Amino acid sequence: MRINMFKNTLISAVVALTSLVSLATNAEIKRIDNVAVVVNDNVILEGEIKAIINDVRAKAALANQSLPSDKALRAQAIDKLVLSSIQLQMADRMGIQISDAHLDSVLQSIAERNNASVDEYRKGLESQGQNFERYREQLREDIAINEVVRANVRRRVNISEQEVVSLVKVIEQQTSKEEYQIGHILIAVDSGATQTEIQTRRDVANKVLDLLNDGGDFKQVAIASSSGAKALEGGDWGYMSINEMPSLFSENVKGQPKDSLVGPLRSGAGFHVIKVLDVRGRETVEVKEVKARHILLEPSIILSEEKAKSMLSGFVKDVKAGEADFAELAKAHSEDPGSALKGGELGWANPDIYAPKFKEMLAQLDVGEYSSPFRTQFGWHVVQLTEVRKADTTEQSKKDRAYQIIFKRKFNEEQESWLREIREQAYIEVVTG
Structure with missing residues (x-):
């Protein structure tokens, strides 16, 4: 600080x-x-x-x-x-x-x-x-x-092609469908800590583990002791597969039964104590892919929320009346750089990749139907559902899945590091206690 x-x-x-x-x-x-x-x-x-x-x-x-x-x-x-x-x-x-x-x-x-x-x-x-x-x-x-x-x-997450290919092979060979509900307690260690300070924090982690082994309530101990992002939620990370966990956790959690305690595990952030709160088999879900196109307007000082919504309503009205072409309107007005030049086309995709509201709107549409204007964190949209199909299992879809798994794991790791860094760089003074 x-x-x-x-x-x-x-x-x-x-x-x-x-x-x-x-x-x-x-x-x-x-x-x-x-x-x-x-x-x-x-x-x-x-x-x-x-x-x-x-x-x-x-x-x-x-x-x-x-x-x-x-x-x-x-x-x-x-x-x-x-x-x-x-x-x-x-x-x-x-x-x-x-x-x-x-x-x-x-x-x-x-x-x-x-x-x-x-x-x-x-x-x-x-x-x-x-x-x-x-x-x-x-x-x-x-x-x-x-x-x-x-x-x-x-921007801190870097994923190589080799990492993706390697994980695809692991997924193909993996037969286990287990997911683990993970409880997490972090005893943080400052990046510039001395060996004495590190040992002190290790002793705290060992005492936490002893307390849990003696029957201590995990969520209560997490709220009281953890420096992790989920401390006030009792340290509960929810369900995740082995591949979605930080590698330090997956190596030690894999195969552990419910209620197992693991740790303390040392990382750059400090000492981790893990509890397997639950284990469940992963369900197999048949995924449906959708093909859609949209127009996005981003409100600004110049373009108000109401004006953006009104413009999109007008676009849909004109398209339905045969007075305008959706693709041309997207090219001229859409502020989504990835689709605007393609007439708003988003291509085939699993709807889960979209923002929640966007996914919900697609689910309500019949093929060929246009949505009314709706808001997401990116701005105001109108979307047309153009086709629906059952997802094929292709090499590309496997790579996409592997990429998302790696990204989630690395994002969780980098988020912990980033939070620690911004706190250490900030000026903090407790005035009353």
Whole structure:
């Protein structure tokens, strides 16, 4: 972390200002929210920390799950807020802004996945004690953070043709259909740690393993001890195949039965303790491929959300009336560089590769039918479903699958490293504790 005189002066000013305002309002019943942590040029308020802790407590109460000490919960909440603050500051510098229309589109997709309307989904959240407006704004921040992570981590992932070919051979030879639900605890080690510090962290990892072997609740221990990205979710990584795991994990998890504990495993990030929460056989699913074409408009200062939506509605109306050609409109207006020059043609593809809303719209269309305008994270679209077929098992599809598996594994590894790096490079000062 970079600590300099300017930053110390900033903290003193912020704390002094908070104190002055508190004194000025001393006669009031309610005190203003105190600054708890300074992160670069931003601050985290005490109320934000308490809000996260209250959310975790509420979820734990619903699940009848015990929690670690208030001190451990507070440390995890601060860690989460610090990383979020750093990434949101990066989003500002990158010019990433999540519009209300984009946010509404994501909310609609979430509600539909829960078989509800947005209003029904809102009432469901409120019945659980959640503030819907706070949830909505948190979702806006989460979308922005996902954009930052994708932009910064994706470019760190390099995959060679040989890696893909080798994995294709492994997949062809592999007969096991098992997937593992992985629980993960990371005892982090700073990149510049001394041997003494490394040994201290190793001892902590061994104590965590001993605690789990003695019957400790894995999720509770993860919330209290882990520095991993999924700590507040109890360290649960969900189900994945051996090939989708980081290689360090796959080498040690393969063949392990349910409830097995593995570790501590050493990596550049620190010491990992893994628990096999569950094992299941992978289902065989027949995949349907679709052929489609679309037009994408990206809202900007010049092109408003409503104008983009209106233009696309006009395009579809003109095409249906025989007054315009879809391919020519795509060439002239679409802002998807990969398809615009081809008249908006996306070619044959598994619909799973598309953004969730795009996939959902395709699923609702009959062959030849046009969608109404809809929003994804990329902008406003109209799409036409032109053909449907059963997917053939080809060498290219095997390579595509192998590439995605490698990408997911490397992305997870690089994300952990990237998060550690941006935290180490940030200026962080805890003002209250």
